[in-house]
Amino acid sequence: MKQYYQKEIETASREQLKAWQDERLVRQVRHVWDNVPYYRKKMEEKGLTPEDIKSTGDLYKLPFLSKADLRDAYPYGLLAVPLEDCVRIQSTSGTTGKRVVAFYTQADIDIWEDCCARAICAVGGTKKDVCQVSYGYGLFTGGPGLNGGSHKVGCLTIPTSSGNTERQIMFIRDLSATILCCTPSYAAYIGETMKSMGLGPDDIPLKAGIFGAEAWSEEMRRDIETTMGIKAYDIYGLTEISGPGVAFECSEQSGMHINEDHFIAEIIDPDTGEVLPEGTQGELVFSSITKSAFPLLRYRTRDITTLTRKPCSCGRTHVKMTKPRGRTDDMLIIRGVNVFPSQIETVLLNHGYAANYQIIVDRVHNSDTLDVQVEMTPEMFTDNLGEISQRQEALVDGLRSMLGLAAKVTLVEPKTIARSEGKAVRVIDKRKI
Amino acid sequence: MAIKQISVFLENKPGTLLKMTGVLAENKIDMRALSLAETKDFGIVRLIVDDVYTASTVLKDKNFISILTDVVGVLIPDEPGGLDKVLRVLAGANINVEYMYAFLGGRNLNRACMIFRVGDSRAAESALGAKGIKLLSQEEIATF
Numbered sequence: 001m002k003q004y005y006q007k008e009i010e011t012a013s014r015e016q017l018k019a020w021q022d023e024r025l026v027r028q029v030r031h032v033w034d035n036v037p038y039y040r041k042k043m044e045e046k047g048l049t050p051e052d053i054k055s056t057g058d059l060y061k062l063p064f065l066s067k068a069d070l071r072d073a074y075p076y077g078l079l080a081v082p083l084e085d086c087v088r089i090q091s092t093s094g095t096t097g098k099r100v101v102a103f104y105t106q107a108d109i110d111i112w113e114d115c116c117a118r119a120i121c122a123v124g125g126t127k128k129d130v131c132q133v134s135y136g137y138g139l140f141t142g143g144p145g146l147n148g149g150s151h152k153v154g155c156l157t158i159p160t161s162s163g164n165t166e167r168q169i170m171f172i173r174d175l176s177a178t179i180l181c182c183t184p185s186y187a188a189y190i191g192e193t194m195k196s197m198g199l200g201p202d203d204i205p206l207k208a209g210i211f212g213a214e215a216w217s218e219e220m221r222r223d224i225e226t227t228m229g230i231k232a233y234d235i236y237g238l239t240e241i242s243g244p245g246v247a248f249e250c251s252e253q254s255g256m257h258i259n260e261d262h263f264i265a266e267i268i269d270p271d272t273g274e275v276l277p278e279g280t281q282g283e284l285v286f287s288s289i290t291k292s293a294f295p296l297l298r299y300r301t302r303d304i305t306t307l308t309r310k311p312c313s314c315g316r317t318h319v320k321m322t323k324p325r326g327r328t329d330d331m332l333i334i335r336g337v338n339v340f341p342s343q344i345e346t347v348l349l350n351h352g353y354a355a356n357y358q359i360i361v362d363r364v365h366n367s368d369t370l371d372v373q374v375e376m377t378p379e380m381f382t383d384n385l386g387e388i389s390q391r392q393e394a395l396v397d398g399l400r401s402m403l404g405l406a407a408k409v410t411l412v413e414p415k416t417i418a419r420s421e422g423k424a425v426r427v428i429d430k431r432k433i
Numbered sequence: 434m435a436i437k438q439i440s441v442f443l444e445n446k447p448g449t450l451l452k453m454t455g456v457l458a459e460n461k462i463d464m465r466a467l468s469l470a471e472t473k474d475f476g477i478v479r480l481i482v483d484d485v486y487t488a489s490t491v492l493k494d495k496n497f498i499s500i501l502t503d504v505v506g507v508l509i510p511d512e513p514g515g516l517d518k519v520l521r522v523l524a525g526a527n528i529n530v531e532y533m534y535a536f537l538g539g540r541n542l543n544r545a546c547m548i549f550r551v552g553d554s555r556a557a558e559s560a561l562g563a564k565g566i567k568l569l570s571q572e573e574i575a576t577f
Binding site: 376377378381382383384385388389410411412413414415416 | 438440442443444449470472474475476477479496497498499500502531550
């Protein structure tokens, strides 16, 4: 089934896409130069004027923006239109403790919601579907973005927001929701709650889930798909660039199409800033070329991923990004080794444990310690102490070969690790350095 | 004949056992025997109770993980050589004892009950029964 929201755009030829990008980039650079003194100064420091940017081929010349710039310029320093033309702000979830505020005109919101509508159509959504949005509503972009996209597709939208999990399940069943949108950790929790209510995949009418806003593994995807009897799709976005829908998965489930008519993606070496060739892993950088209120150029996402333009069976021509391995912010450096929480998750699920875990990093006698706390599950419990210890040992070995690092595994009682209705708190870093 | 034992997963830290006994007390569950096996981080509490169904249900409701295990309850006269006689029968039948624990007296002071977890409950029961050793049923243990 091939289904699009804006077919001519989503399946446009690469030449057409390039032509759109060239034209829009040139216009956007002029808009920013004229209206954002903060960025103009950065361009001037590099000896650049808008005339130096004639096409996407000149993109590499432009200065980067980082989260630090957004903090420096808070709140209005990167605003490119009069405040009276703005109709909305959204703010980042502050998972890394640094809140930023982004502004939107009505046209910017339309762009964002179009992108979300494309994501819903890509998982098979039509106006006949009932779409339950269990992302948080409010400053967080998850709820408002998917809500708007769902309206554009014409789905009956159930704006449950997050929380009150048994009520979520009641609405899914009573109102026959077919598409669920939330964070993957909340989806896993809804699945767990279903199980404890004695409900299986056949007891709910859902057929697809759109899960994003945090890194999650393939193993977690399979887990959610089995528990709920659905297809689980990834969606990617960030408030700085618009919100969810910057990129989304299609029926292939093998990477997310970036909406290239609105956002130009580059991969750079996070250390040198040098642009890397297609297929190389590096930091994802976005330039927003159609938004007017908060038009960031070359914004460093800190997400580590790769891009591919190989043709996709879904017919979309837009570049695909792989599931980010993790945000460079999420990366822990433990005894000098880079560790992503998603790697630990992969090992846990491969060993039959649930995706509820917490990573506690501490420093004892000047040496880092890594303690992975995992909840005991009915499937993993036996009356035999030796057998449980053996499985625990196997997990320690699995972690060692994945991370190249010795970790301690602590088995804890069920439901003792806090459940998250939004983004999960996976890491507690107690190190005082 | 085998008796159902409830095995519960607990973290090895202050208060966890209390939390579990609290749930049982609240639901008027009478514990007939209890044994603890522990490692540094976690342990397994093994329980014989008067009402297995209610105990399992209320523990599950309170988020404890537990499973039922078949064990053999053997009546032993409280006198020297009582246990020795039983073990001799099991060894003779080549039955391995994984673990065991006792509770003394019950409501009658001159006897003891020994709970055995063995490789093959059925074989143990017939070997012991053949030697005239008294085995206890779930009902008998509830009122022992």
